[in-house]
Amino acid sequence: MTTDTFQAGRDDRAAVDKAISLLVSFGADAASGVGVSELARRAHLSKSTAFRVLGMLERNGVVERIGRDYRLGARLHELGRSVYSSGLEPLRDRLMPYLCDLYEATHETVHLAGLHGTDVVYLAKLYGHRHVKSPSRIGGRVPAYATAVGKAMLAHDPDALELTLARRMVRFTTATVADGEALQDQLADVRHRGIAREDEEVVPGLACLAAPVFGPTGRPVAAMSISVPAGRLDQQRLEPLLRQVTGAATKALARTRAAAPSRPTRQQLAVSA
Incomplete structure (x- = not known):
């Protein structure tokens, strides 16, 4: 028209x-x-x-x-910017050197994300040498249950998980885990192994590994991920690098209690989601 x-x-x-x-x-x-x-x-x-x-x-x-x-x-x-928690920007600045370390160790596309209600908020993204099709963008939001970074945080965040399970989960692809019981099984494995994995759950052809970064209180304040085409995810090579970098970031936050944002209440999470 x-x-x-x-x-x-x-x-x-x-x-x-x-x-x-x-x-x-x-x-x-x-x-x-x-x-x-x-x-x-x-x-x-x-x-x-x-x-x-x-x-x-x-x-x-x-x-x-x-x-x-x-x-x-x-x-x-x-x-x-005001939509998201005021603590996310200083947290991003604090963790950016570690995201750069992850990029240098892998030369793959890497992300830093936080949790806003039941959504992942992408705080930073560094592109790898080899192109990977990904819908993520800085400031963008995606339901946490469908992403590796989201699962890495949900596995250690009972309040956000409870809100997620109380809402309807939609499928982005045929691989999306949109069943509450199946999601909880996945998160139990994440807690056991310390690594979350996403296989073509947001877009076909994309696979991710992620690990949480913990604040001084022992709760996750962020997560980092590595994204690659689904056919060439070398988990054996990438997992140790991811653990090493997120572990170093967690230790850095433990040394500076003020670096971690204040934890929102369950009511605040429900309003912001």
């Missing part, structure tokens, strides 16, 4: 719906910028309506104008 078609009829969507449609329409051009005509086409709005709504968003710092184009503004990034 063209923009002209929308101009010919009345658009009864509320202003907030139009604003959200425009923000979503930036897509991969959020940083580089998009013209008003293209944004109007993507959002199915008339050009005049798109221009008016963009002006309102610009006045509030949600979008910025660069020449004739628009891009997402600083206010939107600030709002995005």
Whole structure:
């Protein structure tokens, strides 16, 4: 449907719906910028309506104008950061050297993630020399039960596990473990071995190994993972490296109690999930 078609009829969507449609329409051009005509086409709005709504968003710092184009503004990034626990950013800064160590030891794609409610939040990602198809992105959220980093933390977090089991678990692929009993069996194995594994549970062709990083209280505050194509996961080689790095990170946090974020209550977890 063209923009002209929308101009010919009345658009009864509320202003907030139009604003959200425009923000979503930036897509991969959020940083580089998009013209008003293209944004109007993507959002199915008339050009005049798109221009008016963009002006309102610009006045509030949600979008910025660069020449004739628009891009997402600083206010939107600030709002995005405020969604997650304030303790995650300093934790990321504290653990980044260890994630770099893991990358140097493996040269594979590695992740650092925290737990936000029942979701994994990706805090950092370093790309390996060999491309691996992965949907993860910094700041992105994925249900913890479907990921290796999530299972590494759920195995040692009874409150988050209880919330996970109380919610409906959906399947992303045919391999996703979306049954509560089967998930608990997996987590028991994670507690026994100290390593979590994900085999094509989020996207086909992707396999991951993960291990938790514990805070001074003995509860997991983060997890690190190694991602490779499913056909070449060398668990025998990668497991010891993962244990070594996450163990060193755990010891570092134990030396600095203030480095670990405060533990949210079960009620706070339920609200944030």
